[in-house]
Amino acid sequence: MKKHYLLILIIALSIGISEVAAQEFSGFFNFTYNEDDGKIELAINQLNTEFLYVTSLASGVGSNDLGLDRGKLTGTHVVKFVKAGNKLLLTEVNYDYRASSSNADEVKAVDDAFATSVLWGFTIKEEEEDGTYYVDATDFLLEDRGRVATTLQGSYKIDKSRSAIYQDGLRSFPKNCEFEAILTFTGKPAGRLVGSVTPSADAVTIRQHHSFIELPDDNYKVREFDPRAGYGGISYMDYATPIDEPITKRFIRRHRLEKKDPNAAISEPVEPIIYYVDRGAPEPIKSALIEGASWWNQAYEAAGFKNGFIVKEMPEGADMLDVRYNVIQWVHRSTRGWSYGASVMDPRTGEILKGHVSLGSLRIRQDFMIAQGLISPYGGDAKEVERAKEMALARIRQLSAHEVGHTIGLSHAYSSSSEGRTSVMDYPQPLVKIKNGEIDLSEAYDDKIGEWDKVSIAYGYSQFPEGTDEKAELNKILSKSMENGLSFLSDATSSSGVHPYTHQWDNGENPYDELLRMMEIRKIALKNFGENTIPEGTPYAELENVLVPIYYFHRYQITASAKVLGGLNYRYALKGDDQFVAQMVPAEEQQKALDALLATLTPEALAIPENILELIPPQPMGYYRSQAENVNSKTGATFDPLSAAEALANMVFSEITDSRRAQRMLEYHSRNAELPGLNSVLDEIISATWKAEKSEGYYGELQKVVDNSFLTYLAALATDDAASTEVKAIAWLKLQDLLIYSTQKYALSSGSTKAHYGYAMSRITQFEKDPEKFKIAREVMPPQGAPIGME
Numbered sequence: 001m002k003k004h005y006l007l008i009l010i011i012a013l014s015i016g017i018s019e020v021a022a023q024e025f026s027g028f029f030n031f032t033y034n035e036d037d038g039k040i041e042l043a044i045n046q047l048n049t050e051f052l053y054v055t056s057l058a059s060g061v062g063s064n065d066l067g068l069d070r071g072k073l074t075g076t077h078v079v080k081f082v083k084a085g086n087k088l089l090l091t092e093v094n095y096d097y098r099a100s101s102s103n104a105d106e107v108k109a110v111d112d113a114f115a116t117s118v119l120w121g122f123t124i125k126e127e128e129e130d131g132t133y134y135v136d137a138t139d140f141l142l143e144d145r146g147r148v149a150t151t152l153q154g155s156y157k158i159d160k161s162r163s164a165i166y167q168d169g170l171r172s173f174p175k176n177c178e179f180e181a182i183l184t185f186t187g188k189p190a191g192r193l194v195g196s197v198t199p200s201a202d203a204v205t206i207r208q209h210h211s212f213i214e215l216p217d218d219n220y221k222v223r224e225f226d227p228r229a230g231y232g233g234i235s236y237m238d239y240a241t242p243i244d245e246p247i248t249k250r251f252i253r254r255h256r257l258e259k260k261d262p263n264a265a266i267s268e269p270v271e272p273i274i275y276y277v278d279r280g281a282p283e284p285i286k287s288a289l290i291e292g293a294s295w296w297n298q299a300y301e302a303a304g305f306k307n308g309f310i311v312k313e314m315p316e317g318a319d320m321l322d323v324r325y326n327v328i329q330w331v332h333r334s335t336r337g338w339s340y341g342a343s344v345m346d347p348r349t350g351e352i353l354k355g356h357v358s359l360g361s362l363r364i365r366q367d368f369m370i371a372q373g374l375i376s377p378y379g380g381d382a383k384e385v386e387r388a389k390e391m392a393l394a395r396i397r398q399l400s401a402h403e404v405g406h407t408i409g410l411s412h413a414y415s416s417s418s419e420g421r422t423s424v425m426d427y428p429q430p431l432v433k434i435k436n437g438e439i440d441l442s443e444a445y446d447d448k449i450g451e452w453d454k455v456s457i458a459y460g461y462s463q464f465p466e467g468t469d470e471k472a473e474l475n476k477i478l479s480k481s482m483e484n485g486l487s488f489l490s491d492a493t494s495s496s497g498v499h500p501y502t503h504q505w506d507n508g509e510n511p512y513d514e515l516l517r518m519m520e521i522r523k524i525a526l527k528n529f530g531e532n533t534i535p536e537g538t539p540y541a542e543l544e545n546v547l548v549p550i551y552y553f554h555r556y557q558i559t560a561s562a563k564v565l566g567g568l569n570y571r572y573a574l575k576g577d578d579q580f581v582a583q584m585v586p587a588e589e590q591q592k593a594l595d596a597l598l599a600t601l602t603p604e605a606l607a608i609p610e611n612i613l614e615l616i617p618p619q620p621m622g623y624y625r626s627q628a629e630n631v632n633s634k635t636g637a638t639f640d641p642l643s644a645a646e647a648l649a650n651m652v653f654s655e656i657t658d659s660r661r662a663q664r665m666l667e668y669h670s671r672n673a674e675l676p677g678l679n680s681v682l683d684e685i686i687s688a689t690w691k692a693e694k695s696e697g698y699y700g701e702l703q704k705v706v707d708n709s710f711l712t713y714l715a716a717l718a719t720d721d722a723a724s725t726e727v728k729a730i731a732w733l734k735l736q737d738l739l740i741y742s743t744q745k746y747a748l749s750s751g752s753t754k755a756h757y758g759y760a761m762s763r764i765t766q767f768e769k770d771p772e773k774f775k776i777a778r779e780v781m782p783p784q785g786a787p788i789g790m791e
Contacts, residue, residue: 027172031137031179031211038164038178042503044081046131052215052353053077053090053119054344057143058169058207059181062197064337064360066151071320071329071358074146078215079119085288086124088135092117095347098578102242110239110765138773141165146208149185149592152194156187166207169319175214177325177680183208196333199466209321213344213353216256223460224471225250228478230425230488232411234350240421253343253350253409254460257300257308263465265787266301269308273300274326275355275404276314281330285364285396286313291330292397295403295449297423299457306460326355326407335628336362339399341406352744354616355407359399363749366549368392369429373550374432374439374525379532387441391430394445398424401449410456414494415487418501418509422452422486427504427557432521439524452488455481475577482579487571497661500567500585500593505556511590512561512596518554519605525550527614541619543612543638545629551608551644551784555651559754560598562655564593565681566664587674596680598688601706603699606645613641623628632780646701647782656685657713657731659723673784678727684735685710690738690760694753697745704756710736711760712776719771739764 001405021035028051030043056756060070077092094117099110105291120143122135149156163176169180184205225233241247247644259267277289293311300308311328314320320327325343328409331339338361344354371377371391401424402682416423421431430444456475464470489502500511508514558623567590599605618637619625625633631647633640655661663677669677690707694700717723718731745748746757767774 019774023167023170023172025172025177027177028175028214029172029177031172031177033165033167033170039136040137040141040165041125041172042135043132044135045132047081047083047088050078050080050093050215052211052344052346053079053215054211054213054323055090055537056209056211056791057148058166058209058321060331060333061148061204061206062150062196062332064333064335065193066103066153066197068146068148068151069331069358071327071331071334071356072146073356076344076347077119078347080231081122083133088124089118089131089405090122090140091118092119097587098236098238099240100238104238106240108784109722128260132775135433137179137718140166141179141208142183143208144208145184145210148183148204148208149187149205152185152204153191154187154194154201155190156185159184159203162186162203162205169207169209171319171322171518173322173324177212178322178677179210181208181210182206194275195401199583199672200528205658211321211323211344213323215348216346216351216353220256220346220349222251222349223254224474225252225627226459226478226574228482228488228574228577229459229474230411230413230452230490231409231460232406232425234345234347251350252425252460253345253352254357255408256350257461258306259305259463262463262578264304266304266306266308267586272305272308272310273408274310275328275357276312276318276325277328278320278330279314279316279657284393288329288393288396289359289400292400292491294451295397295401296404296408296457298449299454300304300461301390303458303462305461308339309539320356323354328404329359330359330361332361336360336366338595339363339403341403342747343409348421352407352409355404357403357407359396359403363399364392364396364788367395369546369550370553371432371441371444373529374521374553375441375544376525376530376533391441391444394447395430396728397447398428398445405453408457409460409609410453412494413452413488413503414502415489416450417454417503417507418511419452419486420509421446421450423450424453425450425456429505429507429509432518434521434524439521439528440457451642452481455486456488477579482577489572493570496663497563497658498568499656500560500564500589503556503560503563510592511557511564512589512593515554515557515596516563516599518557519600522550522553526609526612528614529609539620539623541617541623544616544631546785547608547612547616548629548631552648554600555648555782558597558651558656561593561596562652562661565590565656565676566662566668584610584668584672584675588721589674589678594656594684595658600684601689605694605700606648606699606702606706608641608644613639626783628784630783642701642705643743643780645703646709646780648723649706650781652715652777653710653713656681657717659717659720659727662717662727662731663724666724666730668731678730679733683732684715686734686741687739690741700753704752705733707756707760711735711763714738715763715767715771715774716776717769719774727767735767739768 023033026029033043055075057072061068079090082089089140097114099107101107101381112307120140127366144158164182166180166182169321172179186203189195189201198204221512231775233252235248235250237247238249255273258270261267262268275293290311292614297309339359341357343352345352368388371388379386405425410425413423414427416426433440459474464473493499494502564585567585568582571580573581616639631644634643665678668675689710694703718728742760744759
């Protein structure tokens with residue numbers, strides 16, 4: 001009898017232990033985590049019901065170059081469970097091709113015409129009478145859904161013996177459930193990147209997040225995409241479209257925002273858009289992030305929503321990857337890099353369900369360093385250091401607003417800087433001014449939302465009374481903005497190198513005048529640069545780090561000015577909207593741009609004052625030069641001012657001799673003889689460089705650096721496979737002119753100047769003999785990155 005009771009007790013204890021080990025989660029999907037075997041059992045009671053599956057990284061690798069950041073969204077899929085025999089197939093629906101039709105056969109014809117994707121096959125473990133199926137989801141959750149292995153530089157794969165479900169990352173709510181897994185990737189790195197951010201380069205462990213999310217209801221109303229409005233969007237082909245209408249449908253991305261009173265000019269929203277700032281961001285940065293993001297409420301109020309956009313600190317214990325929270329993350333990396341605004345979006349409609357901003361924490365330090373170099377604040381007045389800090393915080397406010405802008409649907413607006421800072425969606429170079437001969441940082445960054453931002457939000461979010469012709473009202477919003485002199489031009493326009501007033505990190509109504517103004521700012525900053533630029537106790541060698549962004553302070557204005565040459569001013573014009581379509585840049589403006597560019601290459605502009613050079617020794621023990629931070633040096637451990645100048649010359653000539661720009665100059669001159677042609681532009685450069693009277697000493701060496709840079713890029717243009725025959729012919733002719741000129745000067749010169757012309761003769765002669773074997777010298781360029789810096 002005692003043995004019998006003992007057996008019952010053992011069984012009871014075993015059941016009790018099992019109940020403790022199994023943790024149940026109820027919500028959108030019910031599931032159980034069994035601590036004994038580390039497995040997830042998922043209950044599925046709705047087949048063929050679509051939902052959203054989102055993957056992301058709960059922890060990162062910490063390297064900007066690898067791009068595997070904490071919070072990175074790695075995939076969004078509309079999926080459903082489909083039963084096939086003893087399996088449930090997690091199938092991704094193909095919404096790129098559709099038929100918006102009430103005819104089921106028409107819909108099926110399109111569905112069957114294009115492939116779907118089965119993401120995983122789950123073997124059914126158990127089935128209940130109510131139609132609930134139980135599957136083991138563990139292996140699925142331990143898969144590399146974010147393609148981390150292929151992103152890591154090297155040969156890596158998941159080691160399942162070192163991977164497991166992360167219990168603290170498991171959650172379930174009525175409309176979403178969250179899973180998390182610890183994944184360890186083992187292998188061998190290629191290069192030093194992985195080893196620089198991991199304790200052991202042969203084992204990289206991160207946490208991967210999976211979200212199952214209920215799709216929103218059908219009450220969201222799509223809004224048509226208009227290229228003039230400033231939004232990113234979705235597109236798909238709708239095969240039920242009448243043949244006289246476009247088959248590709250385009251709609252903007254935006255949050256759902258509705259008025260409590262649709263007929264009121266200003267109304268509180270049914271539910272405001274709320275963003276939450278990372279609790280891990282330190283002060284005063286956290287407050288700056290909240291303040292900058294809150295600027296958007298100005299735009300929503302202008303669009304008719306009272307308190308429609310709110311920014312708060314993240315609730316304690318909340319998960320940044322939970323779809324219920326729009327978030328602004330403060331992300332740490334070992335090196336500087338970009339910030340970005342991403343979204344979880346319903347691919348069917350473009351409705352944004354979650355905004356997710358990631359801000360690199362090291363960027364603010366680069367902005368502080370730029371301010372440090374501009375005003376040299378360590379002369380004993382503590383207010384000067386605070387002035388530099390405030391510029392950095394002002395940039396963080398603007399950056400917070402900018403990246404949030406992406407997560408509410410907006411694209412970059414690069415014409416803003418030429419129209420008076422009309423949008424936070426531009427990439428802003430600090431707007432530094434000169435007051436009483438001193439550098440003024442008080443207006444370096446804006447402190448509010450821009451006028452174009454209000455137009456964009458009005459287009460995307462305005463709610464009109466029932467019966468309104470919405471399309472007509474939206475067009476009025478854009479027409480009025482154009483009448484007020486506002487325009488929208490985005491990434492493709494900026495990066496094409498064609499548009500003269502659309503660029504990243506530039507300022508000014510026109511780029512060439514601003515370039516000359518920035519040269520004056522740079523001149524003042526270099527004059528004041530010295531011991532007061534760095535704090536007490538800092539190695540003098542660190543001056544080079546601060547010097548780099550000041551010496552190259554005008555680098556992006558150089559690129560902007562070069563776009564005026566062979567430039568085409570155009571708009572995203574639609575038939576009937578009365579915008580001009582495209583205009584070649586007038587000859588006078590092109591000439592001013594060329595003059596400004598050549599002014600950056602004079603010895604006076606390129607020279608670094610001797611008192612600065614005397615303060616920059618080689619790096620001390622424990623400090624190291626970096627190709628991403630420092631100028632490439634041909635002098636070994638010492639700072640190389642001639643290579644610093646060469647980098648600027650290479651920048652200018654690489655832009656001017658770009659084969660596409662050269663071709664446009666050729667074409668536009670043939671259509672309008674008043675416009676500068678490639679032939680005359682190259683002649684003017686030769687006159688300002690090779691044919692300019694040579695100085696002695698340091699200035700003379702700077703001139704030779706510029707000469708050789710131009711020769712290199714001229715030869716590169718003459719052999720560029722992408723260049724037309726006519727462009728190459730003109731470049732070849734100018735090389736012949738230089739050969740004749742160098743031969744003449746060689747006979748009349750002596751010393752290093754004679755060597756300069758003699759070597760030019762040799763290089764051109766070598767080019768004549770075999771252009772294909774002519775070696776273009778390795779380019780020396782400014783250290784990487786935009787004003788915020790990037791490695």
